[in-house]
Amino acid sequence: MSGTLKQLPKSIWILGLVSMLMDISSEMIHSLLPLFMVGTLGASTFTLGWMEGLAEATAMAAKVFSGSLSDYLGKRKWLALIGYSLSALSKPWFALAPDVGFILSARLTDRIGKGIRGAPRDALIADITPAEIRGAAFGLRQSLDTLGAFIGPLLAVALMLLWANDFRKIFWIAVIPAMLAVVLLAFGVVEPDQQQKKKPGNPISKINLKRLDKAYWWVVAVGAVFTLARFSDAFLILRAHQVGVPTAMVPLVMVAMNLVYAGCAYPFGKLSDQFNRVHLLAAGLLVLIAADLVLAYNDGWICLLLGVLLWGVHMGMTQGLLAAMVAASAPEDLRGTAFGLFYLISGIALLISSSLAGLLWDSLGASFTFYASAGFCLITLLALLGSSTQAKQA
Numbered sequence: 001m002s003g004t005l006k007q008l009p010k011s012i013w014i015l016g017l018v019s020m021l022m023d024i025s026s027e028m029i030h031s032l033l034p035l036f037m038v039g040t041l042g043a044s045t046f047t048l049g050w051m052e053g054l055a056e057a058t059a060m061a062a063k064v065f066s067g068s069l070s071d072y073l074g075k076r077k078w079l080a081l082i083g084y085s086l087s088a089l090s091k092p093w094f095a096l097a098p099d100v101g102f103i104l105s106a107r108l109t110d111r112i113g114k115g116i117r118g119a120p121r122d123a124l125i126a127d128i129t130p131a132e133i134r135g136a137a138f139g140l141r142q143s144l145d146t147l148g149a150f151i152g153p154l155l156a157v158a159l160m161l162l163w164a165n166d167f168r169k170i171f172w173i174a175v176i177p178a179m180l181a182v183v184l185l186a187f188g189v190v191e192p193d194q195q196q197k198k199k200p201g202n203p204i205s206k207i208n209l210k211r212l213d214k215a216y217w218w219v220v221a222v223g224a225v226f227t228l229a230r231f232s233d234a235f236l237i238l239r240a241h242q243v244g245v246p247t248a249m250v251p252l253v254m255v256a257m258n259l260v261y262a263g264c265a266y267p268f269g270k271l272s273d274q275f276n277r278v279h280l281l282a283a284g285l286l287v288l289i290a291a292d293l294v295l296a297y298n299d300g301w302i303c304l305l306l307g308v309l310l311w312g313v314h315m316g317m318t319q320g321l322l323a324a325m326v327a328a329s330a331p332e333d334l335r336g337t338a339f340g341l342f343y344l345i346s347g348i349a350l351l352i353s354s355s356l357a358g359l360l361w362d363s364l365g366a367s368f369t370f371y372a373s374a375g376f377c378l379i380t381l382l383a384l385l386g387s388s389t390q391a392k393q394a
Helices: 003-007 010-030 033-040 045-073 077-096 100-128 131-162 167-173 175-188 206-210 214-229 234-242 252-272 277-297 301-329 332-364 366-385 388-393
Strands: none
Touching: 003 131, 010 077, 010 100, 010 131, 010 167, 010 175, 010 252, 033 045, 033 100, 033 167, 033 234, 045 077, 045 100, 045 234, 045 332, 077 100, 077 167, 077 175, 100 131, 100 301, 100 332, 131 167, 131 252, 131 301, 167 175, 214 277, 214 301, 214 332, 214 366, 234 252, 234 301, 234 332, 234 366, 252 277, 252 301, 277 301, 277 366, 301 332, 332 366
16 A cells, blocks of 8 residues: 555545445446436436436535534534435435435435535545645545446346346435445544534624635636536437447446546546646546547547547546546635535536536437537637646646
8 A cells, every 4th residue: 555545644545445335236227227217217318418417416415504604613423324214215316216206305315315424534534634645535536436337237237137127216326325325424434523613603604715815716717618528428428329339338438437537536536646647637528528529529439438448547637637626726714615615516516517428419419419518628628728827827
């Protein structure tokens, strides 16, 4: 084990394992849900797109309130526990769903739980990790989280083959790791004593919001445009089905993507502690452009696999990096609020991008959707490189 990994607090590892278990559960469902909605329940691709965007936007909105509340109370673990518990309790709803409306309710409940836990958890990571290895801490949690997103679809494939494409039975099995995540968080994570730290009063008061300076809002803007350039990965699943991948094997798309994602997140998180973060973000955008072009150009299996792997590299390069940038640019006592606002604005961007992707897919086809994403990525890259002055302040 490397020296940096040994320096990371025990609670970082446990938070990573909690994320891994919840992602196993979520991805067992999510890797099959687009096919279940479109094939079994008869939903359109546009419906899938706006539902995915709405679900993620709901999660992001919830993060504002939970993040601010964690700042106000000076407590983060128990808010995270409430969020994980709510997500775990939503899992049986997918197995019981008779129609798209029920699925939407389950998705919103699950994402509200994600929203409640996200900002307090990320602020907790920043609280308990020394600044000089914070990028590595966020990268490790993201790697373990994404390892779960690798294991979940793999289990889904095995169970689809074993149970002859019985979606609902697999959704029931997904309840188990979710419940284990809640138990591990409740008994395994120790929150540092916050009694001696200054509390900000009302975190979303005008005075406190002014303490979030230009460097922070630059990071928020970068996160938003990144999200606009990258729609929901549910469209990767639909692309795989479109090119002829058997239904039971479609979740392997998410297995491949998340295997690469998990492998890249920690190394790039560690690199972000040592190198220019803006340059790493720009490199991540270049990789996403390559992924979009490959997925758009050809509908064969080789291009599909290459595009999905490049997508995973991009995710590993950028997601933990953006979290570390938020932590670095926000006041210590407003970190929960800072993460919440960051995720809210990114969620709005995701709602827009996923809805637009679904509309383009239905009206102009899959290839045009990916070409459009590549074009927006290029615009985003040029804007990012043109804002080097603000970037240096972040």
